[in-house]
Amino acid sequence: MMTTNSEFKAWRVEEQNGEYVGAEKSLSTADLPDGDVLIRVSHSSLNYKDALSASGNKGVTRSFPHTPGIDAAGEVVDSATGNPSNGSPVIVTGYDLGMNTDGGFGEYIRVPAAWCVPMPEGWNARTAMIYGTAGLTAGLCVQKLLTMGAKPEQGKVAVSGASGAVGTVAVELLAKLGFDVVAISGKADHADDLKALGAKKVVGRETLAEEKKPLVKPAFANAVDTVGGSPLAELLKQIKPGGSVSCCGLVAGPGLQTTVLPFILRGVNLLGVDSVEIPLPEKEAVWKKFAGEWACPKTEASARDIGRSELDGALKAFLKGESAGKIVLDHS
Numbered sequence: 001m002m003t004t005n006s007e008f009k010a011w012r013v014e015e016q017n018g019e020y021v022g023a024e025k026s027l028s029t030a031d032l033p034d035g036d037v038l039i040r041v042s043h044s045s046l047n048y049k050d051a052l053s054a055s056g057n058k059g060v061t062r063s064f065p066h067t068p069g070i071d072a073a074g075e076v077v078d079s080a081t082g083n084p085s086n087g088s089p090v091i092v093t094g095y096d097l098g099m100n101t102d103g104g105f106g107e108y109i110r111v112p113a114a115w116c117v118p119m120p121e122g123w124n125a126r127t128a129m130i131y132g133t134a135g136l137t138a139g140l141c142v143q144k145l146l147t148m149g150a151k152p153e154q155g156k157v158a159v160s161g162a163s164g165a166v167g168t169v170a171v172e173l174l175a176k177l178g179f180d181v182v183a184i185s186g187k188a189d190h191a192d193d194l195k196a197l198g199a200k201k202v203v204g205r206e207t208l209a210e211e212k213k214p215l216v217k218p219a220f221a222n223a224v225d226t227v228g229g230s231p232l233a234e235l236l237k238q239i240k241p242g243g244s245v246s247c248c249g250l251v252a253g254p255g256l257q258t259t260v261l262p263f264i265l266r267g268v269n270l271l272g273v274d275s276v277e278i279p280l281p282e283k284e285a286v287w288k289k290f291a292g293e294w295a296c297p298k299t300e301a302s303a304r305d306i307g308r309s310e311l312d313g314a315l316k317a318f319l320k321g322e323s324a325g326k327i328v329l330d331h332s
């Protein structure tokens, strides 16, 4: 049981003359919000939502100063509930972490016990944070496709935003499960990396360029869409009868202008994926799979570690659509 307040470092975002500026600050655990469990965070993971929070997006974070970081992994140092117990390794992703609750870009967080997933057997904080919310989301997208009956023999599976944090894990996992993956990516220079992850083919974003027709020749049996907007509308037109699209992102825009034709003429399923507010056991089930039969060794091997001083540049790359692969924040 920790009885005294500890000083710690956090990458804190403040508003300065209408600009949002992130920098390392010293805080005390007394500054953290109330909660059941104080966790010493060793690693966090970078996500698009962190970039939105750090840039002052009020839809993500209402008030500043604020410590972003929607993901955290570390060790419980003070538990009011006993479950999780002191000393146990845990993963916290989603809910309000890093949004309006100080997040994993600080060396400590204090959160409700109900947000804490026990670290799967044989895993450590860094490995968990290689996957992070992005990996969890990719896993949930794939799980939904499988639940809808997706099978490799049905045909190609498209992954849009393929070089991104969600996309790369989706590519490797689907390939590992035997699917013929077509990676849709705007980064021609990442084609070899996507092939190394298991994509059979890499095509440009023009594959989903706006097309007037409400339906086109089906090209994919199923898909994972991480971009939303007009590319998602186009993807729906290209799905084979009975196929499904898991939809989780909005980097190409939150709007979706489509017709009902893919749904009523081809029986296409649009599957919404939320990794944030779903019940803890659903998160835990996906984490356990990634720690076992769903392990993505290539993603794990290619993850990049950064320190707090590199956060600013790395987060800005997300906003420009230039981020690629998995980035882990190492607090040590």
Ligand code: NDP
Residues within 6 Å of the ligand: 046, 047, 048, 049, 133, 134, 137, 160, 161, 162, 163, 164, 165, 166, 167, 184, 185, 186, 187, 205, 226, 227, 231, 247, 248, 249, 250, 251, 252, 273, 274, 275, 276, 318, 320, 321, 322, 323, 324
């Ligand atoms: P990244 O920025 O890492 O990846 C997004 C990728 O989308 C980019 O790398 C790029 O890939 C592509 N892209 C970027 N801008 C555009 C554009 N304007 N039009 C088309 N493609 C574009 O983000 P993440 O992978 O972390 O997240 C992807 C999305 O999923 C985000 O919107 C995020 O908010 C959302 N998300 C949702 C979650 C949920 O619970 N529903 C959880 C986690 C993330 P390329 O160059 O290869 O085309």
